[in-house]
Amino acid sequence: MRVSMTVNGKAVSGEVEPRTLLVEFLRQHLGLTGTHVGCDTSQCGCCVVHVDGASAKACTLLAVQVDGSTVTTIEGLAQGGKLHPLQQAFHEHHGLQCGFCTPGMIMSAADLLQRNPDPTEHEVREWLEGNLCRCTGYHNIVKAILAAAQSMRGMAKAAE
Amino acid sequence: MTEKGIGARVPRKEDLRFITGRGRYTDDINQPGQAYAVFVRSPYAHARIVRIDKSSALAMPGVLAVLDGQDVAADGLGNLVCGWLVKSKDGSPMKMGKHPLLAQEKVRYVGDRVAVVIADTYAQAKDAAEALAVEYEELPAVVELAQAHDAPALVHDEVPHNLCYDWELGDKAAVEAAFAKAHHVTRMELVNNRLVPNAMEPRAAIGHYDSGQDAYTLYLTSQNPHVHRLVMSAFIGIAPEHKLRVVAPDVGGGFGSKIFIYGEECVVLWASKKIGGRPVKWTAERSESFLSDAHGRDHVTTAELALDREGNFLALRVNTKANLGGYMSTFSSCIPTYLYATLLAGQYKTPAIYCDVQAYYTNTAPVDAYRGAGRPEASFLIETLVDQAAIEMRMDPAEIRRKNFIPKTAFPYQTPVALVYDTGDYEACLDEALRLVDYAGFPARRAESERRGKLRGIGISCYIEACGIAPSAVVGSLGAGVGLWESAKVRFTHTGKVQVLTGTHTHGQGHETTFSQLVADKLGVAYEDVEVIHGDTEKTPVGMGTYGSRSLAVGGEAIVKACDKIIAKGKKIAAHLLEASEADIEFKDGKFTVAGTDKSKTIGEVVFAAYVPHNYPAGLEPGMEEGAFFDPPNFTFPAGSYVCEVEVDPQTGVVDIARFVAVDDFGNVVNPLIVEGQVHGGLAQGIGQALLEGARYDESGQLLTGSYMDYCMPRADDVPSFEVVTARGTPAAANSLGVKGCGEAGAIGAPAAVINAIRNAIGVRVEMPATPERVWRAIQSSPLAKAAE
């Protein structure tokens, strides 16, 4: 079947089987290997992307289901060569070690911050229920998300 | 020191590729013409393979080959081996059961590799693997460690009682004598629960045989590519070592599980030649990881501590039964022996210690090193036993520890279990941890919790570990099959940039940053001008890899030694250029200076002269590239004090970690940001072991916890923000940097702190993992909790 969608701002299309997962389409057809697969039961969150503006697990969506949709992956988060505040904060606060969970973690957090620009630590920890990390103990991930939220609020205020 | 030198909180240089989705993990790599491998795994814990009929699978679309144990045998490939020879009490060697790449005659655990299917696409390989007809004759399985000795089933027919070895360490007679005169004996039986490592990146490999070059390349998820190359050539015999290139690109976490040489990676390399040289790719599904990655821990122990009237420790006696699983994995023999019993002195001056260990085969996945590897088991045992002793002796748990600490004046300190601790100040760490947690204010916090219907508890754990296993001659005498040195090469380019080639491998630890800081500091070059290269046997010097918190203490020191050689050579060149005597040249902050003058040359100028030797010392080789090997004189001994405060909901048994304070002595610290991150991660794994994680098999040997639906991984809301102090170091003696290693500490020290805190809260000790149901049941039997109700 032919699917077409907008991925990171670009119109793409490809021939897939109905059973092709979105994550397979991204990784194998489009070469966007930043979206990872860490489990087979849809729990680890290494594959989180945005579909039509909301976070979703790319391993739990068929490519054909998102035909016509807009998809943003970790590769499309930085705009104009400038890191997204979450990317910057993960770097500054050492919110990643091996880096494998990081793309999903950042994409999930980006969805949180667009819904809740000023989350508490507790809200951040609860939001990350669908994202596993084995390296960081989450400490610096949480710290980075809170720091990014603060910097994004600052930017929003400056833009007013 | 430069601003990004030793001691600076430099954010990592490796981050940029990971936060933008441009990391390059094994599964991200695709090669032209690549075929796919899917393994057929045993559905039984123990069975005889009666017949494998390949015909139906071979007839499926796209199938290129179906290979099984007979094909492995026909090609004369060797077995997987355990590289550390442990001897039993009677001097006999451990009984290593055969571990073929693909099962021959028998399968020994659910998930054991029976055959591999290679096909054009992954889906075709998967379909054909499902269609492969394997006939089994099921055999009785031995699953429980406690039953292994007398089980009717033998995992390896040639190993009676499933007993691989019966090993001992320590002075048994001295221990017996001490127990005979003890005022009090604290006795405890405890289980160290089996864990599944769960690095977030599943194992993967791409094997490629190039017939033109008659050479092999293997991309894989490895913590130690050189060790993979060595074993695959010397023991398995797939390719001669100089014809095999092993590349471990970005690796998504290891925690021990990617040290080992498994069958799958060997098979894809071999299979590439079998199908005529097309690359063969395999990526584990998480369900496969659960079944086939080497698990960790799994001990059953009886421990006894003899005390005098004042609470001084007189002797420790330990018996441990350790589960090896169905086969010996790469380092499995040394984990419950040399990495365990040698740590049983803990931070204490216990004068006599004896430990014996029986290691058994069972029909479960192989067990090997997992973050901490032996040391968490030792630390958990000591620190829960000491806590129990404090309760029985009616002493404060902090005080009983303080009373028995090895005093800071006693170093170097010879323990009764072989190790010589170089440096430490245990009381300083404990004092700082108790101060941070406000130990004195605990009763008020407990009362406040009680008003909310919660039971609050506080637990202490004072761990010690040994990192950077060394020296090679000693570990060799204890049975290690390899040397445990590390190597490095430091190479200047014409333009003064530096390439650092290391035999270690970074998979989250941040070596690219830490080693750059080191070299920037030592050579006075800009941090940005240093590039760290690792993970490719064709680029880097031979190295033993990354595990056991050794990379900085051993590999970092090798880099320092190479830098020293660079400086020594630079002095000769500078002396020539400055027309001074070599003995008068001083090197500091990137400048060679004639002592007592302002005449100097920068290291860049000296390097340029080395590559464009127009005006150059006679007889000196051009170029500026130096290598070094480092074989440390001793282990390093990180130690620390952890304090955990929990709040227990008596109605449900849910344990909430209210506070966690960790004060560690890692010696000198190169990058505090990275070191703290290592502690955080270790703590979460330690808390995971204490509260959440536990691999469970049913009585027939089926893994009940085979996915994240049933195996509980710590999530963000299971752990608190940690309070971590890493600045109380006593520099290590075994390396010039004074560093000790920090990768495993959290996982080693945390479990006892959590379990002791729960015990303090509810009055009963709960086995790990202390799940809500276990805690709730314990509360039902606790007099203290009943009184509270």
Next chain:
Amino acid sequence: MYAFDYHRPASLAEAAQLLAGNPDAKLLAGGQTYIPTLKQRLAKPAAVIDLGRIAELRGIREEAGGVTIGATTPHAEVANSPIVKRVIPALAALAEGIGDPQVRNRGTIGGSIANNDPAADYPAAVVGLGATVRTSKGRAIAADDFFTGMFETALAPDEIVTAVHFPKPEKAAYAKFPNPASRYAIVGVFVAKTAGGVRVAVTGASPCVFRATALEQALAASWSAAAIDGVTIDPSNLNSDIHAQADYRAHLIKVMAKRAIEAAG
């Protein structure tokens, strides 16, 4: 995953027709349970009919004083709906606690109740609130008749859930004790004081959601946490597994019921 054909009907009528014509076809709503099932090769449908683009199946509206939720409305939409928050806040709170944020963004109420996982949350709300399940065959199935057993419902093989209507309760709340690993309910208790009396629905504890009649009677007599102190929950029909034995589940039913009653006020 096994290969299958894929259909994406634009209307309910088209979907119903496809389903009637393909006995081995399966419906796909949010797919948050079904796609993992397919990935594990635990299902082998000949065809998958994707309900995701049928506008008439999605949405939330106030109806007869209660709330009607279209079958393909995702959990996140229910959780954040001003209507649901105002009319039945307990239902919004339950939806907010289902799975993780990504599951809530895609998973749907229709998919959840048609699957009837014994540890799912929505069945507790449907039974606890005495909701009505509407279908493509024009049926309005009472909650008490809808969930018939483990992964079994009163739906005919060619019948599609179109919406669920929840009447407004006087008071209601849901309390869940999650499985630490999967975060599904080990025990979830939905309590409601409704026009038709007190309802207590329990999920996670047994093969199928059920009404805890002993608790209902006690609460009918006195709507308070203390009222259920004397009630004994029989563990003999409850699940035992590695995460919780039956007696612990029985105990948790009471604890969660009390917490729900206290939350309901």
